Amino acid sequence: MKHTKVKDLLNSTTTLQEVNAKGWVRTFRNNQFIALNDGSTINNIQCVVDFENTPDETLKRITTGAAVSVIGTLIESKGAGQKYEIQVNKLEILGDSDAEKFPIQPKNKPSLDFLRENAHLRVRTNMFGAIMRVRSVLSFAVHNYFQSKGFVYVNTPIITGSDAEGAGEMFKVTALPFDNTPRTEDGKVNYKEDFFEKETNLTVSGQLEGETYAMALGQIYTFGPTFRAENSNTSRHLAEFWMIEPEVAFNNLDDNMDLAEDFIQYVIKYALDNCQDDLKFLEGRLLDEEKSKPQAERSEMALLEKLNFVLENNFKRVSYTEAIDILRDSTPNKKKKFQYLINEWGADLQSEHERYLVEKHFKCPVILFDYPANIKAFYMRLNDNTEPGRETVRAMDILFPGIGEIVGGSEREERYDVLIEKMKALEIDEEELSWYLDTRRFGSATHAGFGLGFERLVLFVTGMTNIRDVIPFPRTPGNAEF
Numbered sequence: 107m108k109h110t111k112v113k114d115l116l117n118s119t120t121t122l123q124e125v126n127a128k129g130w131v132r133t134f135r136n137n138q139f140i141a142l143n144d145g146s147t148i149n150n151i152q153c154v155v156d157f158e159n160t161p162d163e164t165l166k167r168i169t170t171g172a173a174v175s176v177i178g179t180l181i182e183s184k185g186a187g188q189k190y191e192i193q194v195n196k197l198e199i200l201g202d203s204d205a206e207k208f209p210i211q212p213k214n215k216p217s218l219d220f221l222r223e224n225a226h227l228r229v230r231t232n233m234f235g236a237i238m239r240v241r242s243v244l245s246f247a248v249h250n251y252f253q254s255k256g257f258v259y260v261n262t263p264i265i266t267g268s269d270a271e272g273a274g275e276m277f278k279v280t281a282l283p284f285d286n287t288p289r290t291e292d293g294k295v296n297y298k299e300d301f302f303e304k305e306t307n308l309t310v311s312g313q314l315e316g317e318t319y320a321m322a323l324g325q326i327y328t329f330g331p332t333f334r335a336e337n338s339n340t341s342r343h344l345a346e347f348w349m350i351e352p353e354v355a356f357n358n359l360d361d362n363m364d365l366a367e368d369f370i371q372y373v374i375k376y377a378l379d380n381c382q383d384d385l386k387f388l389e390g391r392l393l394d395e396e397k398s399k400p401q402a403e404r405s406e407m408a409l410l411e412k413l414n415f416v417l418e419n420n421f422k423r424v425s426y427t428e429a430i431d432i433l434r435d436s437t438p439n440k441k442k443k444f445q446y447l448i449n450e451w452g453a454d455l456q457s458e459h460e461r462y463l464v465e466k467h468f469k470c471p472v473i474l475f476d477y478p479a480n481i482k483a484f485y486m487r488l489n490d491n492t493e494p495g496r497e498t499v500r501a502m503d504i505l506f507p508g509i510g511e512i513v514g515g516s517e518r519e520e521r522y523d524v525l526i527e528k529m530k531a532l533e534i535d536e537e538e539l540s541w542y543l544d545t546r547r548f549g550s551a552t553h554a555g556f557g558l559g560f561e562r563l564v565l566f567v568t569g570m571t572n573i574r575d576v577i578p579f580p581r582t583p584g585n586a587e588f
């Protein structure tokens with residue numbers, strides 16, 4: 107007989123004569139009650155074992171983590187907390203789990219650190235089951251949003267020759283041997299002898315290739331893995347993360363902000379509508395976690411309230427120049443509480459400043475725009491009429507409470523001459539990016555796009571605080587297990 111998912115059993119509208127459920131034992135109480143979970147929902151189904159007619163041998167093998175199949179009757183539950191339960195007639199142990207050795211024991215309340223070391227098993231906990239289901243629903247929402255608006259999904263290359271961000275934070279890709287590496291006459295590595303006959307790396311962003319597609323298909327988006335060899339061992343950085351990058355021909359920076367805001371609100375709403383049980387559970391988890399923190403460090407809003415707040419309120423749009431004025435006059439700046447003090451226009455904003463603006467000053471998501479040209483990437487459009495020495499570009503960053511930067515984007519420099527000037531100044535190889543420059547040589551037009559770090563979105567929606575806990579197998583400096 108075919109087995110039925112626990113979620114469907116719990117949502118049944120009637121009792122059922124004979125059902126089969128398969129899953130993993132979460133707990134086994136009083137030699138009688140199995141809490142069975144199969145991953146289809148955060149909720150377990152209670153399976154009541156007729157212990158008097160079940161051999162002791164079998165009862166002993168019903169341990170946390172074991173895989174079992176039960177056949178029985180779906181009846182209305184007498185116990186509180188669930189509508190239905192299974193009165194078991196036949197129980198089969200599919201796979202034993204040694205209670206002494208299985209590391210995920212609910213009684214022990216394993217720490218997040220311990221669970222990270224057991225990332226292959228942590229998904230068997232309620233918390234990680236919930237996070238990963240929410241992550242999956244959010245990725246579906248991303249595609250839904252763009253597909254319903256007629257965007258074309260583009261798979262940009264993972265191995266590339268270019269550094270899209272110009273920050274030099276790339277992982278090299280090579281098939282050359284480390285001993286006896288082929289060298290040129292002047293002693294440099296001879297990439298002509300490498301697999302691709304040139305230097306290559308893992309992509310830091312699909313934007314540049316994405317732009318070429320937007321300049322033909324109009325509206326495109328990418329959604330794929332990106333890699334950064336930046337040595338930032340923080341709770342917001344991964345070496346391998348997933349990024350969503352829409353790019354739209356004929357959009358300017360205002361259109362770009364509108365798109366980003368609408369997109370983020372859509373995916374959050376989608377999660378609220380489709381992950382109610384998981385989000386409620388995660389809200390409870392967060393409340394629990396925060397009980398151990400001093401009152402001042404606790405969030406002002408519970409998780410669902412915070413998500414709804416983002417849906418119901420416009421993001422505050424603030425220019426970099428206004429933000430600098432606010433920061434310069436802020437209490438932590440005057441009292442020298444910031445690690446990096448804001449003294450003058452042109453300073454790069456650190457996460458402490460971003461979080462001050464969002465969490466203390468505006469108390470809502472903020473879009474900062476028109477940044478100084480020299481702290482941003484080469485492809486961003488230079489603003490018309492900016493003061494010499496105070497040039498700004500049409501850049502925007504979206505800052506979220508508890509997260510900091512969640513989106514980075516810009517209107518692109520569509521003027522060939524201006525772009526070439528900029529590349530020369532930054533010593534970016536024109537030859538290497540000749541294909542990119544073709545978009546400006548042939549039929550150039552205003553266009554804009556942004557990148558949203560998918561894990562930072564999942565962090566926000568799940569209320570988790572460490573980015574290592576919202577991707578199945580995190581890659582960070584010093585860690586590439588699994």
Ligand code: 4AD
Pocket residue numbers: 270271310311312313334336342343344345347349351352511512513514515516555556557558559560561562
């Ligand atoms: O601001 P970034 O570097 O922008 C770009 O890559 C542009 N090419 C995007 C575009 O305009 N198409 O990165 C975009 C977002 C950040 O706002 C952040 O959310 C996320 O990607 N991000 C990271 N997430 C996790 N770990 C890291 N190391 C990240 N670096 C960036």
Ligand code: MG
Pocket residue numbers: 503511513514
């Ligand atoms: Mg950025």
